[in-house]
Amino acid sequence: MLTKYNLKMPREIFSGEDALENLKTILLANGVKKAAVFTDKGIQSAGLLDFPMDRIRAAGVESVILDDLPPEPTYSQVQALADAYTASGADFIIAVGGGSVMDTAKLSSILSTGEYTMQDLLDTPSLGRKHVKTLMIPTTAGTGAEATPNAIVAVPEKELKVGIVNGQMVADYVILDAVMIKKLPRKIAAATGVDALCHAIECWTSNKSNPFSDLFAMEALDLILNHIEPACDDSEAMDAKNKMQIASFLAGVAIAASGTTAVHALSYPLGGKYHIAHGVSNAILLVPVMKFNEPVCREKFAQAYDRCVHGAHTCETAEKKSAYMIQWMEEIVKHLEIPASLKEFGVPTEDLEDLVKSGMEVTRLLANNMREVTPDDARSIYWQIL
Ligand SMILES: NC(=O)c1ccc[n+]([C@@H]2O[C@H](COP(=O)([O-])OP(=O)(O)OC[C@H]3O[C@@H](n4cnc5c(N)ncnc54)[C@H](O)[C@@H]3O)[C@@H](O)[C@H]2O)c1
Ligand SMILES: [Zn+2]
Numbered sequence: 602m603l604t605k606y607n608l609k610m611p612r613e614i615f616s617g618e619d620a621l622e623n624l625k626t627i628l629l630a631n632g633v634k635k636a637a638v639f640t641d642k643g644i645q646s647a648g649l650l651d652f653p654m655d656r657i658r659a660a661g662v663e664s665v666i667l668d669d670l671p672p673e674p675t676y677s678q679v680q681a682l683a684d685a686y687t688a689s690g691a692d693f694i695i696a697v698g699g700g701s702v703m704d705t706a707k708l709s710s711i712l713s714t715g716e717y718t719m720q721d722l723l724d725t726p727s728l729g730r731k732h733v734k735t736l737m738i739p740t741t742a743g744t745g746a747e748a749t750p751n752a753i754v755a756v757p758e759k760e761l762k763v764g765i766v767n768g769q770m771v772a773d774y775v776i777l778d779a780v781m782i783k784k785l786p787r788k789i790a791a792a793t794g795v796d797a798l799c800h801a802i803e804c805w806t807s808n809k810s811n812p813f814s815d816l817f818a819m820e821a822l823d824l825i826l827n828h829i830e831p832a833c834d835d836s837e838a839m840d841a842k843n844k845m846q847i848a849s850f851l852a853g854v855a856i857a858a859s860g861t862t863a864v865h866a867l868s869y870p871l872g873g874k875y876h877i878a879h880g881v882s883n884a885i886l887l888v889p890v891m892k893f894n895e896p897v898c899r900e901k902f903a904q905a906y907d908r909c910v911h912g913a914h915t916c917e918t919a920e921k922k923s924a925y926m927i928q929w930m931e932e933i934v935k936h937l938e939i940p941a942s943l944k945e946f947g948v949p950t951e952d953l954e955d956l957v958k959s960g961m962e963v964t965r966l967l968a969n970n971m972r973e974v975t976p977d978d979a980r981s982i983y984w985q986i987l
Contacts, residue, residue, distance in 0.1 A: 608813040609750055609857045611737070611772045616847060620778040621738070624656040627774050628693065631734060635663040637691035639682065639706040641670045644698050644740055649781060653697050653738060665689045672701045673762070673872060673879065676754040679705050680719040683712040694735045697781075699793065700744030700879065703737050704752035707770040710735045722765055723756065729767040736774040740781045741793040742832070742845040744879070745800055745853020747775045753879070761873035761959055764966075771857070777850055779843040783836060790833040791937035792880030794845055798825045798930065799883045800852035802891070804859040805905060806898045807969040814859030817851045823909045824848035826929060830936055863974050864890045866966035867982060870959035875946050884939040888931045889985045895923055897972040902926040942986045956983045 615623040628636065636657055640650055645668060657664050667685050670678065686694070686709045696706035711729030712719065721728055737747035746752070750768045755761075782790070801822035804814050825848045832841035864886045871882035895902065899919050906922035907914070916922040934941065948956075957979045961967070967974050974982075 606811045606813050606858065608854070609768050609771050610748060610854050611775045613773070614775045614777065614850070616777040616850075617843070620776050621652055621656060621780065623776060624653055624736075625660040627736060628657065628660040628662050631693060633660075633662050633693040635665065635689070635691040636693045636695050637686050637689055638664055638666050638695045638697060639670070639686075639702050639709070640666065640668045640697045641672070641702055642668060643672075644702070647784060649740055650697060652778075652780060653695060657695075665691055670702060670705055672699075673755055673876070674701055674705060675757055676719040676723060676763075679708050679754055680712070683709040683719070687713050687715060692733065694733055695738065696735065697738045697740060699739065699741035700746040700753070703739065703744070703746040704754070706735060706737070707746070707772065708752045708754070708765070711767060711769050719754070722767075723754075723763060726765045726767045729765075729769050731769040734773040736776065737772045738776045738778070738781060739846065739849070741785060741789060742782050742842070743793050743797055743849035745797060745849045745856060747772055747777075748850050748853030749856050751856065755873055759873065760870070761962070762869045762879075775850065777843075777846045779839050779846055782842050782846060783839070787833050791939055792878055792884060793849075794825065794829045794833060794880075795884040795887065795934060795937065795939060796880035797821065797845070797849035797852045798829065798933070799864050799887055800856055800861060801825055801848070802887075802905070802930070803861040803864055803969075804852065804855035806894060806901045806971055807859045807862050808971055809859040809969050811859060814855045817858065818855035819905070819908055821848040821852035821855060822905060824851070826909050826933070827911065829933060833937055860969045861966055862890075862970040863894070863967060863982075866963035866970070866974075867960040867979060869963050870956050871943070871948075874952075874955075874959070875943075875948055877943075877946050881939060884934050884937075885941060885943065885986050886982070887934060888927065889982050891927050891930060893978065893982060894970065894972050895927065899923045944987075948987060950987050953980065953983055953987065
């Protein structure tokens with residue numbers, strides 16, 4: 602348990618019905634002359650960009666769209682977008698997208714002076730200084746990137762994804778409007794929703810958990826466990842979608858105050874080497890890691906049961922409550938039809954040792970896991986999902 606706590610979060614958050622209407626007010630209050638809108642082609646073709654663009658035009662603010670961005674970009678792709686931002690002469694950053702877009706926008710906000718590069722930030726994240734205000738409009742629910750001081754980039758040379766953490770990247774404004782996730786394809790909604798579930802349960806069971814992170818992690822966990830299925834299954838379930846959007850934001854705040862654990866640590870090489878989507882690799886690892894953690898996290902899981910089960914409480918012992926929680930998570934992953942193993946991603950069993958080596962290098966997150974993860978433990982967890 603930490604004895605010193607720190608809670609960072611965006612300055613102003615707008616949520617609920619017609620939350621996007623606040624965009625004009627934000628731009629006018631900041632005297633914005635030209636807004637740089639970071640997004641990607643998927644968002645554009647889903648017709649989602651019109652919502653914010655209409656409001657930007659209504660505010661009489663000039664804009665430039667920066668959309669040359671693949672999902673889960675490399676650090677060089679982020680550098681190219683940051684350079685395009687600097688050249689654009691814009692004085693405000695708006696991100697309209699999932700974690701990939703938001704992370705790129707956040708990194709661009711601290712790269713805009715050109716005094717250092719992405720490569721420098723990978724070596725020394727604390728170099729970053731923010732020079733422009735940022736507004737995050739998430740379209741997945743989600744990474745929680747709208748709330749965190751983190752940005753994750755792929756480093757192809759190392760076949761790894763690397764997290765850059767710098768408090769200056771925390772957004773100034775966030776708009777959570779469920780209209781942005783209304784038509785999110787089920788497959789993406791499922792993977793990104795389980796990512797948020799991982800953030801909540803990992804932060805709750807993290808060595809870094811503390812009174813601030815617990816507050817956010819537990820509320821997020823309750824909302825996600827009880828609303829993720831309708832939010833993904835039913836395009837009209839706006840209440841459930843709104844709750845997922847709030848929950849993924851809250852889970853992001855929990856990350857900022859605490860930290861994720863072995864699910865995210867062991868997931869990084871799966872994204873870096875095999876390009877498995879972040880939410881999918883976390884979903885594959887969630888249950889094996891929770892089962893591994895169970896002996897030391899039993900009380901924590903039992904407390905989560907007491908808080909998140911709203912029907913009759915049929916489990917009486919901590920052991921039964923803990924088993925119930927793990928089974929609940931397993932059923933969610935199954936219901937959402939997310940692959941349960943790496944088979945369909947063509948990961949050969951011969952790669953096991955490389956995976957163990959790369960996973961064990963993510964010491965920043967492994968250190969947060971309440972049960973120590975040895976190379977033998979990592980090997981056994983990866984073996985279960987191969
Ligand atoms: N910064 C953080 O704290 C943090 C936390 C977790 C994950 N991440 C990172 O975020 C990235 C993943 O982000 P993501 O899971 O949100 O996905 P994403 O941003 O990579 O988007 C995935 C795909 O979904 C499409 N898409 C997004 N929203 C849509 C919508 N509403 N309708 C239709 N299509 C839509 C995009 O166009 C893209 O093709 C990874 O790089 C991951 O490492 C960051
Ligand atoms: Zn995540």
